[in-house]
Structures are given as C-alpha cells and as structure tokens.
Amino acid sequence: MRVVAIANQKGGCGKTTTSINFSACLSFLQKSVLVVDLDPQGHSTCGLGVKTQKGTPTLYELLSPLYPNAPLISQVVRTVRPDFDILPCDFTMNALEEEFGFLPNFHNRLRDLLSRVVREHRDYDFAVLDCPPNLGGLTWNALNAADEIMIPVEPSFFSLHGLGKISETLQTVDRNRQVPLGVHALLTLFNSEMSFSQEVYDEVKAHFRGHLFTTIIHDHIALKEAAASGHSIVEYAPQSPAFQDYLNLVVEFLERDWNRKLPEKELGWSQVLKDHFGPRRVSDGILFQFLSKTASSVEIAGDFNHWVAEPLVRRNQDGLWQRVIPVELKTFCYKFIVDGEWQVDPNQPVHKENAYGGVDSYMELV
Numbered sequence: 001m002r003v004v005a006i007a008n009q010k011g012g013c014g015k016t017t018t019s020i021n022f023s024a025c026l027s028f029l030q031k032s033v034l035v036v037d038l039d040p041q042g043h044s045t046c047g048l049g050v051k052t053q054k055g056t057p058t059l060y061e062l063l064s065p066l067y068p069n070a071p072l073i074s075q076v077v078r079t080v081r082p083d084f085d086i087l088p089c090d091f092t093m094n095a096l097e098e099e100f101g102f103l104p105n106f107h108n109r110l111r112d113l114l115s116r117v118v119r120e121h122r123d124y125d126f127a128v129l130d131c132p133p134n135l136g137g138l139t140w141n142a143l144n145a146a147d148e149i150m151i152p153v154e155p156s157f158f159s160l161h162g163l164g165k166i167s168e169t170l171q172t173v174d175r176n177r178q179v180p181l182g183v184h185a186l187l188t189l190f191n192s193e194m195s196f197s198q199e200v201y202d203e204v205k206a207h208f209r210g211h212l213f214t215t216i217i218h219d220h221i222a223l224k225e226a227a228a229s230g231h232s233i234v235e236y237a238p239q240s241p242a243f244q245d246y247l248n249l250v251v252e253f254l255e256r257d258w259n260r261k262l263p264e265k266e267l268g269w270s271q272v273l274k275d276h277f278g279p280r281r282v283s284d285g286i287l288f289q290f291l292s293k294t295a296s297s298v299e300i301a302g303d304f305n306h307w308v309a310e311p312l313v314r315r316n317q318d319g320l321w322q323r324v325i326p327v328e329l330k331t332f333c334y335k336f337i338v339d340g341e342w343q344v345d346p347n348q349p350v351h352k353e354n355a356y357g358g359v360d361s362y363m364e365l366v
C-alpha cells in the first residue's frame, strides 16, 4: 500500500479537495484507494457524502488507545464506490491529541493502524491521508505513516510564507526515517487571469524545483459544487475541465519517476519475495532487489549506469530493497553496494571476471 499524505499547515489551500478528487481519479483508473480523514472538521467525510452517526465508531476509536481491541476496521470503513473506501472522522477527533498526545508512541498510532488495515482488512493500492490545517500531532501521525507527502499550494502571499516552515518540518521528519519522505508540491486554485498566480507559480517552482507537479489544478467552481453535493468530480462532472485537471494529476503521479516509490502491487513484490530475487524485467525497465534488514543503504551499479551507484529504496519491514533501472538490456554486469561495500548479488550465482582481477555479477535476461 502506497501511503500519500496531503498536508500543509495552511487552511484553504485545497488539501481536502485534492484528497477527495485525487483519490477518486485513482479509483477511476482502477486503483483501490482508502481515504483517511484526519481532520476533525470531517470535510473529506462529508465531501464524499458519508455521514457519521452518534454511537457509530470512527477513526477516533481506531486511533484511541482506550479501545485496544475494538472496533474492527471493517466496522469503521465506509465504501464510497467499489474499491474506494474511507475511514471517516468527525469532531470527536479533536479530543484525541489532547487526551493521548503525551503518550510516547502517539505519533506512530496511524502507522500502526495502517499496518493493521493491511493485515486484518485489505491491502489497498493507495491510502490517501487528508490532514488538518496545522502541524500538530495528527499531521505528524500522517507524516510518520506516509511514503510521500503532497503539498497543495494556492497562490497567495501567505502560502509562500509557510513553505519554509514545511521544509523545516520535513527535515525533522526525515531524521527519524530510514527512507526519506517523497515530496511533491501541487499548485491549486490557480487563476491564470491573476498576475499574482504566475508570480507564486515561479516562487513555488524555485522552492520545490523538480518536486513540483507540472499539472496545475485551476480554480474551478465545479470543485466547490461537487463537494457541496457530497460527490467527487468523477461522479459530479466527469466531462469537466476540473475532472481533467485531477485526472492529469493522477497520470503524472503514476507515471513520473519521483526517485521512484514502486507501486508494490504492480510489481507483485510479495510474490517476488517468495520465489526470485535476481534482476528481472518489468514494464519500465529492470528491477533490482536486495534483501537486508540491517543495511542502512543499498545501491546498484553496473554497465547500464556506467558503474555510477544509484540507491535502492527500502520497501518494507522484511528489508526488501528495490530499484527499477529504465533500460532494456539482455546482458549486463552489476554489483550491489551495501553500506559502502561493493559485493556481488547473493541471489544470482553467475559471475564474470572484471578488468580489476575481481568478479561482478553477470546476468542474461531471457
């Protein structure tokens, strides 16, 4: 499950609108999605037409340490459409941080919950976390649980003001992570008739450089209307330019190499884990994998990248490291570099002597 937090401490920049419509477009492209509404205002919940009732458990009960055994995840998950679910919340979430924020592991409660979702309920392709407009405990929970953060930025002076604060927060988050959080920024509520919009675009681009989506979400009244009707833009106006913007975003997100977080399910790594680790051909190149729970860095170098080491990304608690190199070679030599030490591939027995009197791993792909 690839976990994407939609976060920015500023309110009104399009977090909820993006959570709803990015998720709906992922679902439109046949991905299974779980939206997690972390904002006590419950805007994703009602924006997707889900009503919470008194006495029915919500995300609060799942995150609260007072209910270690109950409720079941399936008692809280609500289905918006097939393969498109939400963990809803309401104002009761306001109390969570006040009640339990002092607990030493409070900031990891969501991460643990999402592991539970995968184990006990369902392994979705994506979980999309709609964060509250602050950098408090719930947002920290989201950042600790996420693989990636998407930061919506709307064109205003105040948004530029907050970018430094977000970058600072991300650096702090990364200090406690093995794999750095993937960062994407998204320009929202863009109105090309306002000259200020273009200025902000240039500033945001300078700040986030390659991390800014080329897709821009324009200011579309249909997005407001869709939210008010309790539907995503996919149901509300599938022919609209607003739908096209969010669809473009999802396509860019899925296709673009952001120092690539591989969609686990597409590559079927759980199956791969069982039967074969050697390099293998996948749709967009050759997949290299290495298994180590203890390594703090694993890199790959070979003919295909002129022996310039490129990092693998750690995928899971079992210590599976992966990287796709976008080439179409049939034969090649390569080596892994584990914590700085060059070594042959332990899962692939064929070697070839190199010019330095040592051996490299050698692969012939059929």
Ligand SMILES: Nc1ncnc2c1ncn2[C@@H]1O[C@H](COP(=O)(O)OP(=O)(O)O)[C@@H](O)[C@H]1O
Pocket (backbone or CB within 6 Å): 010, 011, 012, 013, 014, 015, 016, 017, 018, 043, 133, 188, 189, 190, 217, 218, 219, 220, 221, 223, 224, 227
């Ligand atoms: N691209 C857009 N075009 C028009 N209205 C938008 C757009 N994105 C968000 N809005 C509206 O702006 C307001 C704030 O957006 P919202 O997604 O709730 O922000 P946040 O969750 O960051 O507080 C809402 O009324 C929403 O309908």
Ligand SMILES: [Mg+2]
Pocket (backbone or CB within 6 Å): 015, 016, 017, 039, 043, 131
């Ligand atoms: Mg919101």
